[in-house]
Amino acid sequence: MGNFIKDNDNPLKYTTIKIAKQSHIHIKEKDPCLSNCENKPCTYYCPTRVFSWSNKEIKVDYKRCIECGACPWGCPYDNIKWSFPPGGYGVNYEI
Ligand code: SF4
Numbered sequence: 001m002g003n004f005i006k007d008n009d010n011p012l013k014y015t016t017i018k019i020a021k022q023s024h025i026h027i028k029e030k031d032p033c034l035s036n037c038e039n040k041p042c043t044y045y046c047p048t049r050v051f052s053w054s055n056k057e058i059k060v061d062y063k064r065c066i067e068c069g070a071c072p073w074g075c076p077y078d079n080i081k082w083s084f085p086p087g088g089y090g091v092n093y094e095i
């Protein structure tokens, strides 16, 4: 991916995403985000900014996910449950 996305480029412009009705990404528990996770790294390591902090909880905009697979590994509290979207849904790369 090193040469795929340049600095300040928007990765979503290279994709089409067929949106499933239900999210394939879930925050397991609210408490680790609120009480333990000071820096909330999910809000900056996700390349398409799926995660945001609002009203004292992590919001998940799963419709922006490009399925890079990073989020289960990047959460220091193993608090993100991620799976591929159901068959026929999800990202399609057009390069
Ligand atoms: S990185 Fe994990 S624990 Fe921290 S705010 Fe995000 S989901 Fe919550």
Ligand code: SF4
Pocket (backbone or CB within 6 Å): 025, 045, 046, 047, 048, 049, 050, 064, 065, 066, 067, 068, 069, 070, 071, 072, 082
């Ligand atoms: S799989 Fe990648 S793009 Fe999708 S939510 Fe996780 S970090 Fe973001």
